[in-house]
Amino acid sequence: MSGDNNIDPRIKDANGSAPRAADRILDVARDLFYRNGIRAIGVDEIVRKAGVTKPSLYRSFSSKDELAASYLRVYDKEFWERFDAAVAQHPGNPRAQIGAFLTRVGKRAVKPGYRGCGMTNAAVEYPEKEHPARLVSEENKQELRRRLRAMAAEMGAKRPDVLGDGLLLLIEGAYISGQLFGPGGPAAAVAENADRLIEASL
Amino acid sequence: MSGDNNIDPRIKDANGSAPRAADRILDVARDLFYRNGIRAIGVDEIVRKAGVTKPSLYRSFSSKDELAASYLRVYDKEFWERFDAAVAQHPGNPRAQIGAFLTRVGKRAVKPGYRGCGMTNAAVEYPEKEHPARLVSEENKQELRRRLRAMAAEMGAKRPDVLGDGLLLLIEGAYISGQLFGPGGPAAAVAENADRLIEASL
DNA sequence: ATTCATACGTACCGATCGGTAACATGTCAA
DNA sequence: TTGACATGTTACCGATCGGTACGTATGAAT
Numbered sequence: 058m059s060g061d062n063n064i065d066p067r068i069k070d071a072n073g074s075a076p077r078a079a080d081r082i083l084d085v086a087r088d089l090f091y092r093n094g095i096r097a098i099g100v101d102e103i104v105r106k107a108g109v110t111k112p113s114l115y116r117s118f119s120s121k122d123e124l125a126a127s128y129l130r131v132y133d134k135e136f137w138e139r140f141d142a143a144v145a146q147h148p149g150n151p152r153a154q155i156g157a158f159l160t161r162v163g164k165r166a167v168k169p170g171y172r173g174c175g176m177t178n179a180a181v182e183y184p185e186k187e188h189p190a191r192l193v194s195e196e197n198k199q200e201l202r203r204r205l206r207a208m209a210a211e212m213g214a215k216r217p218d219v220l221g222d223g224l225l226l227l228i229e230g231a232y233i234s235g236q237l238f239g240p241g242g243p244a245a246a247v248a249e250n251a252d253r254l255i256e257a258s259l
Numbered sequence: 260m261s262g263d264n265n266i267d268p269r270i271k272d273a274n275g276s277a278p279r280a281a282d283r284i285l286d287v288a289r290d291l292f293y294r295n296g297i298r299a300i301g302v303d304e305i306v307r308k309a310g311v312t313k314p315s316l317y318r319s320f321s322s323k324d325e326l327a328a329s330y331l332r333v334y335d336k337e338f339w340e341r342f343d344a345a346v347a348q349h350p351g352n353p354r355a356q357i358g359a360f361l362t363r364v365g366k367r368a369v370k371p372g373y374r375g376c377g378m379t380n381a382a383v384e385y386p387e388k389e390h391p392a393r394l395v396s397e398e399n400k401q402e403l404r405r406r407l408r409a410m411a412a413e414m415g416a417k418r419p420d421v422l423g424d425g426l427l428l429l430i431e432g433a434y435i436s437g438q439l440f441g442p443g444g445p446a447a448a449v450a451e452n453a454d455r456l457i458e459a460s461l
Numbered sequence: 462a463t464t465c466a467t468a469c470g471t472a473c474c475g476a477t478c479g480g481t482a483a484c485a486t487g488t489c490a491a
Numbered sequence: 492t493t494g495a496c497a498t499g500t501t502a503c504c505g506a507t508c509g510g511t512a513c514g515t516a517t518g519a520a521t
Contacts, residue, residue, distance in 0.1 A: 112498095
Protein backbone atom coordinates (compact mmCIF):
# COMPACT_ATOMS: atom_id res chain seq x y z
CA MET A 58 0.00 0.00 0.00
CA SER A 59 2.39 2.69 1.20
CA GLY A 60 5.41 0.95 -0.20
CA ASP A 61 5.97 3.33 -3.06
CA ASN A 62 6.32 6.71 -1.45
CA ASN A 63 7.96 9.35 -3.52
CA ILE A 64 9.89 11.22 -0.87
CA ASP A 65 13.30 12.14 -2.14
CA PRO A 66 15.51 13.88 0.39
CA ARG A 67 17.56 15.45 -2.37
CA ILE A 68 14.59 17.41 -3.61
CA LYS A 69 14.59 20.46 -1.43
CA ASP A 70 11.37 22.23 -0.80
CA ALA A 71 10.63 24.76 -3.48
CA ASN A 72 10.13 27.73 -1.17
CA GLY A 73 12.98 26.80 1.14
CA SER A 74 11.45 25.75 4.44
CA ALA A 75 7.79 24.90 3.94
CA PRO A 76 6.76 21.71 5.73
CA ARG A 77 5.87 18.78 3.57
CA ALA A 78 3.18 17.53 5.91
CA ALA A 79 1.17 20.75 5.94
CA ASP A 80 0.76 20.66 2.18
CA ARG A 81 -0.31 17.06 2.09
CA ILE A 82 -2.76 17.67 4.92
CA LEU A 83 -4.29 20.63 3.13
CA ASP A 84 -4.51 18.72 -0.13
CA VAL A 85 -6.31 15.81 1.49
CA ALA A 86 -8.53 18.09 3.53
CA ARG A 87 -9.58 20.04 0.46
CA ASP A 88 -10.66 16.90 -1.29
CA LEU A 89 -12.48 15.38 1.66
CA PHE A 90 -14.11 18.60 2.81
CA TYR A 91 -15.38 19.42 -0.63
CA ARG A 92 -16.73 16.00 -1.45
CA ASN A 93 -18.23 15.10 1.91
CA GLY A 94 -18.69 18.35 3.77
CA ILE A 95 -16.61 19.70 6.61
CA ARG A 96 -18.60 18.40 9.56
CA ALA A 97 -18.73 14.93 8.01
CA ILE A 98 -14.94 14.57 8.02
CA GLY A 99 -12.93 14.07 11.19
CA VAL A 100 -9.34 15.09 11.63
CA ASP A 101 -8.37 11.46 12.15
CA GLU A 102 -9.47 10.57 8.66
CA ILE A 103 -7.59 13.53 7.21
CA VAL A 104 -4.27 12.66 8.83
CA ARG A 105 -4.72 8.99 8.04
CA LYS A 106 -5.30 9.63 4.33
CA ALA A 107 -2.47 12.17 4.31
CA GLY A 108 -0.13 9.63 5.83
CA VAL A 109 0.75 11.81 8.81
CA THR A 110 -0.38 12.13 12.41
CA LYS A 111 -2.47 14.61 14.29
CA PRO A 112 0.25 16.71 15.91
CA SER A 113 1.57 17.46 12.44
CA LEU A 114 -1.83 18.86 11.60
CA TYR A 115 -2.08 20.97 14.72
CA ARG A 116 1.40 22.45 14.31
CA SER A 117 0.39 23.93 10.95
CA PHE A 118 -3.28 24.62 11.67
CA SER A 119 -4.46 25.88 15.04
CA SER A 120 -7.76 23.97 14.84
CA LYS A 121 -9.98 22.01 12.50
CA ASP A 122 -11.97 25.18 11.91
CA GLU A 123 -8.83 26.97 10.80
CA LEU A 124 -7.98 24.08 8.48
CA ALA A 125 -11.44 24.43 7.00
CA ALA A 126 -10.84 28.15 6.52
CA SER A 127 -7.53 27.38 4.80
CA TYR A 128 -9.33 24.99 2.49
CA LEU A 129 -11.74 27.74 1.54
CA ARG A 130 -8.94 30.23 0.99
CA VAL A 131 -7.47 27.90 -1.62
CA TYR A 132 -10.96 27.43 -3.04
CA ASP A 133 -11.35 31.20 -3.22
CA LYS A 134 -8.12 31.59 -5.14
CA GLU A 135 -9.06 28.90 -7.64
CA PHE A 136 -12.55 30.32 -8.03
CA TRP A 137 -11.29 33.71 -9.06
CA GLU A 138 -8.84 32.13 -11.44
CA ARG A 139 -11.75 30.45 -13.20
CA PHE A 140 -13.82 33.61 -13.10
CA ASP A 141 -11.02 35.80 -14.41
CA ALA A 142 -10.26 33.31 -17.15
CA ALA A 143 -13.82 33.71 -18.44
CA VAL A 144 -13.49 37.48 -18.18
CA ALA A 145 -10.21 37.49 -20.06
CA GLN A 146 -11.82 35.52 -22.85
CA HIS A 147 -14.03 38.46 -23.84
CA PRO A 148 -12.31 41.75 -23.04
CA GLY A 149 -14.67 44.66 -22.69
CA ASN A 150 -17.75 42.48 -23.19
CA PRO A 151 -19.26 41.70 -19.80
CA ARG A 152 -22.28 39.97 -21.25
CA ALA A 153 -20.07 37.49 -23.07
CA GLN A 154 -17.92 37.16 -19.96
CA ILE A 155 -20.92 36.10 -17.91
CA GLY A 156 -21.95 33.80 -20.71
CA ALA A 157 -18.57 32.10 -20.80
CA PHE A 158 -18.44 31.71 -17.05
CA LEU A 159 -21.96 30.35 -16.76
CA THR A 160 -21.57 27.98 -19.66
CA ARG A 161 -18.70 26.34 -17.79
CA VAL A 162 -20.57 26.35 -14.50
CA GLY A 163 -23.59 24.78 -16.13
CA LYS A 164 -21.49 22.04 -17.65
CA ARG A 165 -19.66 21.23 -14.45
CA ALA A 166 -22.86 21.36 -12.40
CA VAL A 167 -24.58 18.55 -14.26
CA LYS A 168 -21.68 16.12 -14.06
CA PRO A 169 -22.03 13.11 -11.76
CA GLY A 170 -20.65 13.65 -8.30
CA TYR A 171 -20.81 17.43 -8.56
CA ARG A 172 -20.90 18.92 -5.09
CA GLY A 173 -21.63 22.57 -5.73
CA CYS A 174 -19.66 25.52 -4.40
CA GLY A 175 -17.42 24.82 -1.43
CA MET A 176 -18.08 28.34 -0.15
CA THR A 177 -21.83 28.00 -0.30
CA ASN A 178 -21.77 24.56 1.28
CA ALA A 179 -19.58 25.77 4.14
CA ALA A 180 -21.98 28.63 4.86
CA VAL A 181 -24.84 26.14 5.03
CA GLU A 182 -22.88 23.94 7.42
CA TYR A 183 -21.85 26.82 9.68
CA PRO A 184 -24.57 29.40 10.29
CA GLU A 185 -22.57 31.04 13.10
CA LYS A 186 -21.35 34.39 11.79
CA GLU A 187 -18.00 34.21 13.57
CA HIS A 188 -16.95 30.84 12.27
CA PRO A 189 -13.57 31.05 10.47
CA ALA A 190 -14.82 29.07 7.48
CA ARG A 191 -17.95 31.16 7.16
CA LEU A 192 -15.97 34.39 7.23
CA VAL A 193 -13.98 33.29 4.18
CA SER A 194 -17.16 32.20 2.47
CA GLU A 195 -19.04 35.43 3.11
CA GLU A 196 -16.17 37.57 1.90
CA ASN A 197 -16.00 35.58 -1.33
CA LYS A 198 -19.71 36.02 -1.94
CA GLN A 199 -19.66 39.73 -1.20
CA GLU A 200 -16.87 40.21 -3.70
CA LEU A 201 -18.75 38.16 -6.28
CA ARG A 202 -21.81 40.30 -5.74
CA ARG A 203 -19.81 43.50 -6.22
CA ARG A 204 -18.29 42.25 -9.44
CA LEU A 205 -21.59 41.05 -10.88
CA ARG A 206 -23.23 44.36 -10.13
CA ALA A 207 -20.31 46.20 -11.70
CA MET A 208 -20.56 44.05 -14.79
CA ALA A 209 -24.30 44.67 -14.98
CA ALA A 210 -23.61 48.40 -14.83
CA GLU A 211 -20.98 48.02 -17.56
CA MET A 212 -23.58 46.33 -19.74
CA GLY A 213 -25.78 49.38 -19.39
CA ALA A 214 -28.54 47.67 -17.44
CA LYS A 215 -31.46 49.84 -16.46
CA ARG A 216 -31.12 48.75 -12.83
CA PRO A 217 -27.65 47.25 -12.57
CA ASP A 218 -27.90 46.22 -8.94
CA VAL A 219 -31.08 44.28 -9.58
CA LEU A 220 -29.59 42.52 -12.59
CA GLY A 221 -26.34 41.81 -10.77
CA ASP A 222 -28.28 40.27 -7.90
CA GLY A 223 -30.42 38.30 -10.33
CA LEU A 224 -27.31 36.81 -11.90
CA LEU A 225 -26.00 35.94 -8.46
CA LEU A 226 -29.24 34.14 -7.67
CA LEU A 227 -28.98 32.14 -10.88
CA ILE A 228 -25.38 31.20 -10.11
CA GLU A 229 -26.13 30.09 -6.57
CA GLY A 230 -29.13 28.21 -7.87
CA ALA A 231 -26.89 26.40 -10.34
CA TYR A 232 -24.47 25.41 -7.61
CA ILE A 233 -27.19 24.02 -5.41
CA SER A 234 -29.40 22.39 -8.00
CA GLY A 235 -26.32 20.85 -9.59
CA GLN A 236 -25.69 18.76 -6.52
CA LEU A 237 -29.39 18.26 -5.84
CA PHE A 238 -30.48 16.98 -9.24
CA GLY A 239 -27.28 15.64 -10.73
CA PRO A 240 -27.10 15.00 -14.49
CA GLY A 241 -30.09 16.38 -16.35
CA GLY A 242 -30.73 18.96 -13.66
CA PRO A 243 -31.86 22.57 -14.13
CA ALA A 244 -28.31 23.88 -13.80
CA ALA A 245 -27.79 23.06 -17.50
CA ALA A 246 -30.08 25.97 -18.32
CA VAL A 247 -28.28 28.59 -16.24
CA ALA A 248 -26.40 30.28 -19.09
CA GLU A 249 -29.45 30.50 -21.30
CA ASN A 250 -31.64 31.91 -18.54
CA ALA A 251 -28.95 34.40 -17.53
CA ASP A 252 -28.66 35.68 -21.07
CA ARG A 253 -32.40 35.98 -21.35
CA LEU A 254 -32.49 37.89 -18.07
CA ILE A 255 -29.73 40.20 -19.25
CA GLU A 256 -31.56 40.80 -22.51
CA ALA A 257 -34.66 41.82 -20.60
CA SER A 258 -32.75 44.12 -18.27
CA LEU A 259 -30.94 46.42 -20.71
CA MET B 260 -37.01 24.83 36.00
CA SER B 261 -39.34 21.99 35.17
CA GLY B 262 -41.73 22.83 37.99
CA ASP B 263 -44.52 24.14 35.84
CA ASN B 264 -45.27 21.36 33.44
CA ASN B 265 -48.60 21.48 31.74
CA ILE B 266 -49.41 17.81 31.61
CA ASP B 267 -53.06 17.24 32.35
CA PRO B 268 -54.06 13.59 32.57
CA ARG B 269 -57.66 14.49 31.76
CA ILE B 270 -56.73 15.76 28.34
CA LYS B 271 -56.64 12.66 26.22
CA ASP B 272 -54.50 12.65 23.19
CA ALA B 273 -56.38 14.00 20.21
CA ASN B 274 -55.83 11.00 17.99
CA GLY B 275 -56.32 8.48 20.74
CA SER B 276 -53.04 6.78 21.43
CA ALA B 277 -50.17 8.81 20.05
CA PRO B 278 -47.33 9.10 22.51
CA ARG B 279 -46.73 12.52 23.93
CA ALA B 280 -42.95 12.25 23.84
CA ALA B 281 -42.71 11.65 20.10
CA ASP B 282 -44.48 14.90 19.28
CA ARG B 283 -42.33 16.95 21.60
CA ILE B 284 -39.19 15.33 20.23
CA LEU B 285 -40.18 16.08 16.65
CA ASP B 286 -41.09 19.66 17.50
CA VAL B 287 -37.76 20.29 19.18
CA ALA B 288 -35.84 18.47 16.47
CA ARG B 289 -37.50 20.53 13.74
CA ASP B 290 -36.46 23.75 15.40
CA LEU B 291 -32.90 22.69 16.18
CA PHE B 292 -32.28 20.96 12.85
CA TYR B 293 -33.52 23.89 10.85
CA ARG B 294 -31.68 26.58 12.78
CA ASN B 295 -28.36 24.79 13.31
CA GLY B 296 -28.24 22.02 10.74
CA ILE B 297 -28.74 18.33 11.29
CA ARG B 298 -25.16 17.26 11.78
CA ALA B 299 -24.60 20.06 14.26
CA ILE B 300 -27.26 18.79 16.65
CA GLY B 301 -26.83 15.68 18.74
CA VAL B 302 -29.65 13.48 19.94
CA ASP B 303 -28.73 14.27 23.54
CA GLU B 304 -29.47 17.93 23.02
CA ILE B 305 -32.79 17.10 21.39
CA VAL B 306 -34.04 14.89 24.20
CA ARG B 307 -32.74 17.32 26.83
CA LYS B 308 -34.62 20.28 25.31
CA ALA B 309 -37.68 18.11 24.79
CA GLY B 310 -37.61 17.07 28.43
CA VAL B 311 -37.48 13.36 27.63
CA THR B 312 -34.82 10.69 27.42
CA LYS B 313 -33.10 8.91 24.59
CA PRO B 314 -35.02 5.65 24.67
CA SER B 315 -38.18 7.67 24.13
CA LEU B 316 -36.65 9.04 20.98
CA TYR B 317 -35.55 5.66 19.68
CA ARG B 318 -38.93 4.12 20.39
CA SER B 319 -40.60 6.53 17.96
CA PHE B 320 -37.74 6.99 15.49
CA SER B 321 -35.50 4.15 14.44
CA SER B 322 -32.44 6.39 14.13
CA LYS B 323 -31.31 9.99 14.12
CA ASP B 324 -31.33 9.87 10.32
CA GLU B 325 -34.97 8.80 10.37
CA LEU B 326 -35.78 11.61 12.77
CA ALA B 327 -34.15 14.00 10.33
CA ALA B 328 -36.27 12.52 7.53
CA SER B 329 -39.39 13.02 9.67
CA TYR B 330 -38.42 16.63 10.20
CA LEU B 331 -38.18 17.09 6.45
CA ARG B 332 -41.52 15.40 5.84
CA VAL B 333 -43.16 18.00 8.07
CA TYR B 334 -41.17 20.67 6.28
CA ASP B 335 -42.37 19.32 2.95
CA LYS B 336 -45.99 19.52 4.06
CA GLU B 337 -45.64 23.10 5.25
CA PHE B 338 -43.78 24.08 2.11
CA TRP B 339 -46.57 22.96 -0.16
CA GLU B 340 -49.10 24.71 2.04
CA ARG B 341 -47.26 27.96 1.47
CA PHE B 342 -46.86 27.26 -2.23
CA ASP B 343 -50.49 26.32 -2.73
CA ALA B 344 -51.59 29.37 -0.79
CA ALA B 345 -49.80 31.58 -3.31
CA VAL B 346 -51.32 29.58 -6.15
CA ALA B 347 -54.82 29.89 -4.73
CA GLN B 348 -54.38 33.64 -4.51
CA HIS B 349 -54.37 33.99 -8.30
CA PRO B 350 -56.46 31.23 -9.89
CA GLY B 351 -55.59 30.55 -13.50
CA ASN B 352 -52.75 33.07 -13.49
CA PRO B 353 -49.47 31.21 -13.05
CA ARG B 354 -47.35 34.30 -13.57
CA ALA B 355 -49.08 36.04 -10.69
CA GLN B 356 -48.86 32.83 -8.65
CA ILE B 357 -45.10 32.75 -9.04
CA GLY B 358 -45.00 36.44 -8.25
CA ALA B 359 -46.94 35.99 -5.04
CA PHE B 360 -44.84 33.06 -3.93
CA LEU B 361 -41.53 34.73 -4.69
CA THR B 362 -42.52 38.00 -3.09
CA ARG B 363 -43.01 36.12 0.16
CA VAL B 364 -39.82 34.13 -0.24
CA GLY B 365 -37.88 37.29 -0.92
CA LYS B 366 -39.25 38.96 2.18
CA ARG B 367 -38.55 36.01 4.44
CA ALA B 368 -35.10 35.47 2.97
CA VAL B 369 -33.76 38.86 3.97
CA LYS B 370 -34.91 38.69 7.56
CA PRO B 371 -32.25 38.28 10.26
CA GLY B 372 -31.59 34.69 11.22
CA TYR B 373 -33.05 33.30 8.02
CA ARG B 374 -31.65 29.86 7.40
CA GLY B 375 -32.84 29.04 3.89
CA CYS B 376 -34.69 25.92 2.83
CA GLY B 377 -34.46 22.96 5.15
CA MET B 378 -34.61 20.62 2.18
CA THR B 379 -31.75 22.30 0.37
CA ASN B 380 -29.64 22.48 3.50
CA ALA B 381 -30.15 18.81 4.24
CA ALA B 382 -29.06 17.87 0.73
CA VAL B 383 -25.89 19.90 1.23
CA GLU B 384 -25.22 18.18 4.53
CA TYR B 385 -25.83 14.69 3.16
CA PRO B 386 -24.42 14.08 -0.30
CA GLU B 387 -25.01 10.33 -0.02
CA LYS B 388 -27.88 9.45 -2.33
CA GLU B 389 -29.33 6.81 -0.02
CA HIS B 390 -29.55 8.97 3.08
CA PRO B 391 -33.17 9.06 4.39
CA ALA B 392 -33.13 12.84 4.76
CA ARG B 393 -31.76 13.36 1.29
CA LEU B 394 -34.41 11.13 -0.24
CA VAL B 395 -37.15 13.35 1.16
CA SER B 396 -35.30 16.43 0.00
CA GLU B 397 -34.78 15.20 -3.54
CA GLU B 398 -38.38 14.18 -3.93
CA ASN B 399 -39.52 17.60 -2.83
CA LYS B 400 -37.25 19.32 -5.32
CA GLN B 401 -38.27 17.05 -8.18
CA GLU B 402 -41.89 17.85 -7.51
CA LEU B 403 -41.13 21.55 -7.35
CA ARG B 404 -39.35 21.34 -10.67
CA ARG B 405 -42.31 19.57 -12.27
CA ARG B 406 -44.74 22.16 -11.04
CA LEU B 407 -42.62 25.10 -12.11
CA ARG B 408 -42.23 23.64 -15.59
CA ALA B 409 -45.94 23.03 -15.77
CA MET B 410 -46.64 26.59 -14.74
CA ALA B 411 -44.19 27.87 -17.33
CA ALA B 412 -46.04 25.87 -19.96
CA GLU B 413 -49.32 27.26 -18.72
CA MET B 414 -47.93 30.77 -19.17
CA GLY B 415 -47.26 29.97 -22.79
CA ALA B 416 -43.48 30.17 -22.57
CA LYS B 417 -41.57 29.50 -25.74
CA ARG B 418 -39.46 26.90 -24.00
CA PRO B 419 -41.34 26.03 -20.83
CA ASP B 420 -38.76 23.63 -19.43
CA VAL B 421 -36.01 26.19 -19.72
CA LEU B 422 -38.11 28.85 -18.04
CA GLY B 423 -39.27 26.48 -15.33
CA ASP B 424 -35.69 25.54 -14.60
CA GLY B 425 -34.68 29.19 -14.62
CA LEU B 426 -37.31 29.94 -12.01
CA LEU B 427 -36.08 27.03 -9.93
CA LEU B 428 -32.54 28.39 -10.08
CA LEU B 429 -33.74 31.78 -8.91
CA ILE B 430 -35.67 30.22 -6.04
CA GLU B 431 -32.75 28.11 -4.87
CA GLY B 432 -30.53 31.13 -5.22
CA ALA B 433 -32.86 33.09 -2.99
CA TYR B 434 -32.81 30.39 -0.33
CA ILE B 435 -29.04 30.22 -0.28
CA SER B 436 -28.19 33.88 -0.63
CA GLY B 437 -30.79 34.71 2.01
CA GLN B 438 -28.79 32.89 4.62
CA LEU B 439 -25.46 33.95 3.14
CA PHE B 440 -26.03 37.69 2.95
CA GLY B 441 -28.70 38.31 5.52
CA PRO B 442 -30.69 41.57 5.41
CA GLY B 443 -30.00 43.61 2.30
CA GLY B 444 -28.99 40.53 0.33
CA PRO B 445 -29.79 39.75 -3.29
CA ALA B 446 -32.76 37.56 -2.35
CA ALA B 447 -34.84 40.73 -2.09
CA ALA B 448 -34.68 41.00 -5.87
CA VAL B 449 -35.87 37.48 -6.62
CA ALA B 450 -39.45 38.34 -7.52
CA GLU B 451 -38.46 41.20 -9.78
CA ASN B 452 -35.85 39.15 -11.60
CA ALA B 453 -38.24 36.23 -11.98
CA ASP B 454 -40.87 38.43 -13.54
CA ARG B 455 -38.34 39.93 -15.89
CA LEU B 456 -37.20 36.46 -16.89
CA ILE B 457 -40.78 35.37 -17.48
CA GLU B 458 -41.43 38.45 -19.59
CA ALA B 459 -38.43 37.62 -21.75
CA SER B 460 -39.47 33.98 -22.14
CA LEU B 461 -43.01 34.29 -23.48
C1' DA C 462 -55.95 -7.42 43.86
C1' DT C 463 -53.80 -9.19 39.74
C1' DT C 464 -52.61 -9.00 35.18
C1' DC C 465 -51.04 -7.03 31.12
C1' DA C 466 -49.83 -3.51 27.82
C1' DT C 467 -47.92 0.73 27.17
C1' DA C 468 -44.93 4.73 27.94
C1' DC C 469 -41.03 6.40 30.09
C1' DG C 470 -36.47 6.61 32.85
C1' DT C 471 -31.66 4.97 34.75
C1' DA C 472 -27.47 3.69 33.50
C1' DC C 473 -24.56 2.20 30.39
C1' DC C 474 -22.14 0.75 25.72
C1' DG C 475 -18.12 1.13 22.26
C1' DA C 476 -16.68 4.46 18.90
C1' DT C 477 -15.31 8.69 17.59
C1' DC C 478 -14.85 13.63 18.32
C1' DG C 479 -11.17 17.60 18.46
C1' DG C 480 -6.95 18.30 20.75
C1' DT C 481 -2.32 17.65 23.40
C1' DA C 482 1.94 16.21 26.30
C1' DA C 483 6.16 13.97 25.82
C1' DC C 484 9.46 12.15 23.06
C1' DA C 485 12.14 10.72 18.60
C1' DT C 486 14.50 11.97 14.38
C1' DG C 487 16.61 14.38 10.64
C1' DT C 488 19.11 18.56 8.98
C1' DC C 489 21.79 22.31 9.42
C1' DA C 490 25.53 25.67 11.01
C1' DA C 491 29.34 26.31 13.88
C1' DT D 492 30.89 16.82 17.60
C1' DT D 493 27.78 19.61 19.24
C1' DG D 494 23.65 22.10 19.88
C1' DA D 495 19.47 24.33 17.82
C1' DC D 496 15.50 23.82 15.38
C1' DA D 497 11.85 21.99 12.57
C1' DT D 498 9.38 18.15 11.69
C1' DG D 499 8.12 13.56 12.84
C1' DT D 500 5.77 9.81 16.17
C1' DT D 501 3.46 7.25 20.22
C1' DA D 502 0.09 7.35 23.33
C1' DC D 503 -3.20 9.55 25.55
C1' DC D 504 -7.02 13.12 27.23
C1' DG D 505 -12.05 14.37 28.45
C1' DA D 506 -16.23 15.10 25.90
C1' DT D 507 -19.58 13.78 23.00
C1' DC D 508 -21.32 10.80 19.39
C1' DG D 509 -25.48 7.53 18.15
C1' DG D 510 -27.64 3.69 20.26
C1' DT D 511 -29.41 0.06 23.78
C1' DA D 512 -30.35 -3.48 27.80
C1' DC D 513 -33.19 -3.39 31.42
C1' DG D 514 -35.94 -1.74 35.23
C1' DT D 515 -40.18 1.28 36.59
C1' DA D 516 -44.56 3.90 36.70
C1' DT D 517 -49.36 4.11 35.23
C1' DG D 518 -53.99 2.96 33.78
C1' DA D 519 -57.65 -0.21 31.98
C1' DA D 520 -59.53 -4.67 32.08
C1' DT D 521 -60.23 -8.83 34.55
